[in-house]
Amino acid sequence: MDDGGGRVTRGKVTIRTVAEHAGVSVAAVSKVLRNAYGVSDALRQNVMESIETLGYRPSAAARGMRGRTFTVGILLVEIGNPFIPEVVEGINDILSPSEFKSLMGMGRSHMPVETSLIEQMIDFHMDGLILVAPRMSGAVLDRYARQIPIAVIGHHEATAAHFDTINSDDQRGAMLATEALIAAGHRDIVMLSQAYAPDSSHAVAGQREIGYRTAMQRAGLPGTVVALPYDGDSVPHHLRQFLEQNPRPRAVFCWSDLFAVDLVNIARSMGLRVPEDLAVIGYDNNPLAALPLVDLSSIDQAGRRLGALAAETLLSRMDGRNAPHHILLEPSLVRRTSG
Amino acid sequence: MDDGGGRVTRGKVTIRTVAEHAGVSVAAVSKVLRNAYGVSDALRQNVMESIETLGYRPSAAARGMRGRTFTVGILLVEIGNPFIPEVVEGINDILSPSEFKSLMGMGRSHMPVETSLIEQMIDFHMDGLILVAPRMSGAVLDRYARQIPIAVIGHHEATAAHFDTINSDDQRGAMLATEALIAAGHRDIVMLSQAYAPDSSHAVAGQREIGYRTAMQRAGLPGTVVALPYDGDSVPHHLRQFLEQNPRPRAVFCWSDLFAVDLVNIARSMGLRVPEDLAVIGYDNNPLAALPLVDLSSIDQAGRRLGALAAETLLSRMDGRNAPHHILLEPSLVRRTSG
DNA sequence: GGCATCGTGTGCACCGTTCTACGTAGAACG
DNA sequence: CGTTCTACGTAGAACGGTGCACACGATGCC
Missing domain, CATH: 1.10.260.40 (lambda repressor-like DNA-binding domains)
Known part of the structure; x- marks a missing residue:
């Protein structure tokens, strides 16, 4: 009919x-x-x-009114970063065999969008939330965590009482990279970072800066951090400017392959030899780093494993656990020819 | 309390x-x-x-039981392809100012996952669905379209009666690319395509093959299509094999930049000059095509506009329209140095 | 002045589940 | 043989909204 x-x-x-x-x-x-x-x-x-x-x-809608919906929400900052899909796969590795399904929201790196998305997921009575690199503060997260179980990836908040955090040890990773450059004999090592809001010490970029500075300090070297805005199309332009400065640093630790891949590419196209004229180590070990002409050394943070752990942690919390879990994974350096 | x-x-x-x-x-x-x-x-x-x-x-859950949830579901094949985020942005361009929100599902290029995701969205009483390059047949889509308004992107089904389709004219795009290679004097032009299921004439890769063959035929040239499986990590290996064959084609039209970026990269690393030894034109004009060392000519299909049009179309269908709309957008060739 | 009309607000059934309380039959027990 | 358990199944009230039918006072009209 x-x-x-x-x-x-x-x-x-x-x-x-x-x-x-x-x-x-x-x-x-x-x-x-x-x-x-x-x-x-x-x-x-x-x-x-x-x-x-x-x-x-x-009907999930009807179920939600009294019981559970058997659905967990995944909030992503953005999906442009090739690192994100890995995390999502890790989450699904755990969720698929379970009775739970997932639905995703895209925060577009914009806090009001993120909060509205979280609220929407709560309004749909989802059973739990996994947030990937959310832009909001721990206090805001805490408020939401009272309404729904939450596990957070890529957001350092080791003392949070009401939600779980799953992170790669970003300070450690940055130290690994910086130390590798130092061991290769470099002294003028600049860190290329992401400009982030002043109140976001929880951001991964901030943690990586700490690691970088610590390593430099230990070696008795002065550290310089250059922060670039990550707003899509202007990145190549800024990178080119960075490389055209005089004197140009001989070695760069890059907060993300998102920048590092472009950096190596632009450097090479400017006639610079990598690593002889410019050594570069990136972060995330994203698929592009392995391209022959890029061949970028990078810190691997096992995104898939991060995702899987987050899903498991959330599951256990939805199962009634109350004490917070804060997991820190050991990153590793993947050596290629760039630095 | x-x-x-x-x-x-x-x-x-x-x-x-x-x-x-x-x-x-x-x-x-x-x-x-x-x-x-x-x-x-x-x-x-x-x-x-x-x-x-x-x-x-x-509560969206409660609303859904009798009225609308003011939420549209977006089903993505996968999120690894940088083309997808553009489409999503286009959708959000239209949805953000409206009273509707969106929630996404990731099909992981796997039909059972996709159908289960669609059913889940229906079970949540979402008001409409936008499907991006779904793997399923028109018949299956039609069944779902009886339960919920649907707009489909990247799925050619111009005679579908119960849902709307929004596509770039993939045949036309492939012809543009092929004709450009022919005009440059090439004769042995091979198309590198994606292996797809036999019953999926609706797939974009199939449409692009038709366009390629048509252009070759018109020029009186024999066409060769080589189909590679798109299963993640094996792609570079297959591409290398493709380039090591003897005789190697002098020109390649690539169904997607997903393959073309790697292809150019591997070719250059093998010592081949692009475009002198190997001319390449890709498809999607994804962000990586613009990297200096890649500098890939590519067909642009205006992903953002596709997304926006899909959202508008869905909105009008949710508003009561019954007659199907089938939109075809004109693609364009972005010329760079690769071919 | 009686009556239809209009604009506003309310009462209540309903949407499709879950969940608490309870009924009931048969087994176990002393 | 009466009583307490145990196992199974059911009735009916939530859950948090929507939407229909209707009540009610103020207007307009003849």
Whole structure:
């Protein structure tokens, strides 16, 4: 039957349809669905068959009103960074075999968008949230964490009481990179960082700056951090300017391959030899770093594993755990020819 | 108040809370929310203030049960392709100023995942769906389209009756690329395509093959299509093999920059000069094509515009339109040095 | 002045689940 | 043999909104 708008309105098979078809009560069907206590094998079998033949699917919206939706929300800063898909895959590695599904929101690196997305996910009664590199402060996160279980990736907040954090040890990674450059004999090592809001010490870029400065200090070298805005198309322009300055640094530690890949590319096209004229080490070990003409040394932070751990952590929290977990993963340096 | 699980249960402000606070009926508040007919300015004002001071947000789950959720679902094949974010941005360009929000699902290039995601979005009572390059057949799409308004991007199905399609003219784009290579004097032009399922004539790769073959035929040249599987890490290996064959083609039209960027990179690292020894034109004009050492000529299909058009089309369909719209955008060749 | 009309607001059934309480039959127990 | 358990199934009230039918006072009209 057609309602005139082209939509099918008949056939709408609900839990009631199933109950009638199986000759049992609605409550019984519900019990089977949630595999709750108090159903005989015979009844379960019976109901399952009805569900199968009718092609019934429970309404997530209705479930959400009283119980769980079996859905976790994933909030992504942006999806331009090739590092993100890896994390998402890691999350799905864990979620797929579970009874939970995921739905994603894109924050577009913009805090009001992010908060509105989180609220939307709460309004849909999702069971838990995984936030990837959110722009907001720990205080804001804490407020949301009172309403819904939250696990955060790429946001350093090791003392947070109400949500879990899963991070690569960004300070350590930056130290690895910087120390490698120092060991190669470089002294004028500049860090190319991302400009971030003043109140965001939790940001990964900030942590990497700390690691860089620590390593430089230990070696008795002066550290210089140049922060570039990450606003899409202007990046190549800024990188070119950076390389045209005089004197130009001989070695660069780059907060992300997002910049480093372009940097190596632009440097080479300007006739600079890498690493002889310019040594570069990046961060994230993104797929492009492995391209032959790029061949960028980079810090690998095992994005897939980060995602998987976040999913597991969230699952355990949704299961009732209350004490916060704060996980820090050891990054590693992937050596290629760039530095 | 804390329920012992750390969640806040008090304070839960519902439409009833608002109604009491404003001293009106629940129905009145509902009317204001939906800005339905039959509310005086005074009442609206009054209710709005209560909503504001209480920080009330309507539950999307509850709304979905009877009315709309003001949410559209976006289904993405994968997010590894840098072309996808552009499309998403285009969608958001239109959705942000509207009253609608979006939530995304990631199909992971896997049909069962995609269908389950679509069903999940239907189960959440989303108001409409935008599918980006779905793997499923038109028949399957049609079945879902009876349950929910659908607009599809990157899926050629110009005769579909129940859903809208928004595409770049992939045949035309492939012809542009091929003709450019022919005009440059090449005769042995090979197309590097993506291996796709046999029943998917709707796939963009298939359309591009048709365009390629047509252009070659018109020029009286024999066409050769080499299809490579797109399964992540094996791509560079296959490309290298492709380049090591003897005789090697002098010119290549590549179905996607996903392959073309790697191809140019590997070719150059093998000592081949581009375009002298190997001319390459790609497809998508993705951000990496513009890198100096890549400098890849590519077909631009205006992803952002595709996304925006899809959102507009969906909006108009959700608004009651019934006749299908099938939009085809004219692609353009972005000339760089590679071919 | 009686009656239809209009603009506003309310009452209530309904959407599709979950969940708490309770009924009931048979087994176990003393 | 009466009583307490245990296992299974059911009834019915939530959950938080929407939307229809209707009430009610003020107007307009003949």
